[in-house]
Amino acid sequence: MCHFGTWYSQFYSILSFVFYF
Numbered sequence: 001m002c003h004f005g006t007w008y009s010q011f012y013s014i015l016s017f018v019f020y021f
Helices: 004-020
Strands: none
């Protein structure tokens, strides 16, 4: 679960990008 924070950050970034458009 060490990389969970990293993948979650990327997922949130993509989600924000999608919601932006």
